[in-house]
Amino acid sequence: MLLPALLSLLTLTVHSVDLPHLPLVPYPQHVSLLSSSSALIDPLTFTFSTTSSSVLLKEVFDRYHKYLKLHDFVQKLNVTLPNLEVVIKDPDEELLLMTSENYTLTIQTNSAILQADTVFGAMRGLETFSQLVNTNNYSLPTLHIEDYPRYKFRGFMLDTSRHYLSVGVLKQLIRAASWSKLNVFHWHIVDDPSFPYCSVVYPDLCRKGAFSPHHVYSQSDVLEIILFSYKHGVIVLPELDTPGHTLSWGAALPGFLTHCPGHGNIGAPYGPVDPTNEAVYPVLKELFTEITNVFPGEFVHLGGDEVHYPCWKSNPNITAWMAAHNMTGNYDQLENYYETRLLNIVNSLNKNYIVWEEVFYHHVDITPQTIVHAWKPNWKTIFQDATAAGFRCILSAGWYISRIAYGEDWQNFYLVEPRSFNDTATPEQKALVLGGTVCMWGEHVDNSNILSRFWPRASAPAERLWAPEYLTDVKFMEPRIEAHRCRMVRRGYPAEPTLSRGHCHVEYTWATHH
Ligand SMILES: *[C@@H]1O[C@H](CO)[C@@H](O)[C@H](O)[C@H]1NC(C)=O
Ligand SMILES: *[C@@H]1O[C@H](CO)[C@@H](O)[C@H](O)[C@H]1NC(C)=O
């Protein structure tokens, strides 16, 4: 019995010991070194070339030129490699969840070529190329890389309700996400504390529900974020969480929330949406119609987590309504009634949706295309049940990077494996696991500290979601995540230390970047 276990352990160890030690995060699927000689570039004159006429690709080239020029030393170089040739099969491909991000990169001493199916795949490859440049002497190893993501859904969630994040900081987070090859920005845009999204159909929602007129996202801010994300290969997934987590909607929409003095979950006299109020549904229809028009992605996130039943329970009108509808004291029935009506609305808008696990767990009648988003410690049971029922799943349990403790914690995030929910699950079930999302809830972060708290800790799950499954050796990750953080520091980000001691060759200086 011991032997197979020992053997597989040996295979694992051999794998990471054998891999070239390259400063890449995430680590590619396949790397082979070509020779011991390296290519030398001059970052000031280096060019990217392509026969593709993609305007987006030209912008991406500009971005990577800037990174190449962030050099430590100016020295006389004997340049061997003047150019990277980029070949794209389908430059007009849209950015969708299933869009190919595959690329191959071949670097020889005096020629280099990057091939990708799409511009978005080329972005991933250009990031890898830029990470390979040794900034001391501008050498790159000669190698061949074949790379593609193991999971198609590699998300990061930001909560802009508990604290406001400026458009500038959101963009910085999105840009750094592309450096770790994340591809979905799950925007938890509103929640109980504030409603910063400025809706066209219900402008009072942000007028009355935001912290102040300065703590809002106008329609042009939202479009700016969507466009910026697109240019970094990132899909924006908006979440309008209902029926719980909606306190901030109340001021603009009288009667929308359940009145429950003394029974609200966060001290307010109101709780979840009042599902018994018919006036609620046309509002939801208008709002979700707007959201599905503003955000071009295939998905919307409908929330559905943590509905506070004591509020509903305390309201005599709700009790009477439930009795009249034969819902005898089981509040799951009321929640399902609400969700079913909401889903009927969203189904008519031709978008797929993602729901927090509670919606699945409470047996709401969701469409087969629904993605179930697990966040609680019992996620393995949810994944087993949901995939057995044919639903696609994404994971956030284990990836709440808003939780901090003294000491190094990226290793814990690193070792979470979304497909490890059940050894006897079928390959079809495992294939339904699309990936996961790193979550930064907003209780204790705002513009002042989110970049440091997010990076590089989020890069650990980012590698899990992209890199080969066997890569579970934290010792192999350690120098790479530290190199990645120093690279972010070099690119102007206050990315925090990962290890308990060490230094970056170029340290972060607040003054240099402001
Ligand atoms: C560059 O090449 C010249 C001529 O081959 C050689 O003398 C010089 O040492 C080289 N410089 C460097 C920095 O390698
Ligand atoms: C990307 O590469 C993977 C692994 O080789 C392959 O399974 C997948 O079909 C490729 N995708 C495309 C669009 O070629």
Ligand SMILES: *[C@@H]1O[C@H](CO)[C@@H](O)[C@H](O)[C@H]1NC(C)=O
């Ligand atoms: C560049 O520097 C690295 C160490 O930082 C070294 O391993 C490598 O051999 C150097 N390459 C060249 C071409 O000098």
Ligand SMILES: *[C@@H]1O[C@H](CO)[C@@H](O)[C@H](O)[C@H]1NC(C)=O
């Ligand atoms: C119950 O409904 C009545 C009639 O609409 C209303 O006046 C009353 O305030 C409601 N009670 C609660 C607790 O919401």
Ligand SMILES: *[C@@H]1O[C@H](CO)[C@@H](O)[C@H](O)[C@H]1NC(C)=O
């Ligand atoms: C409630 O149940 C009774 C008895 O089974 C039935 O006559 C009535 O139509 C039901 N009402 C609703 C709203 O489903």
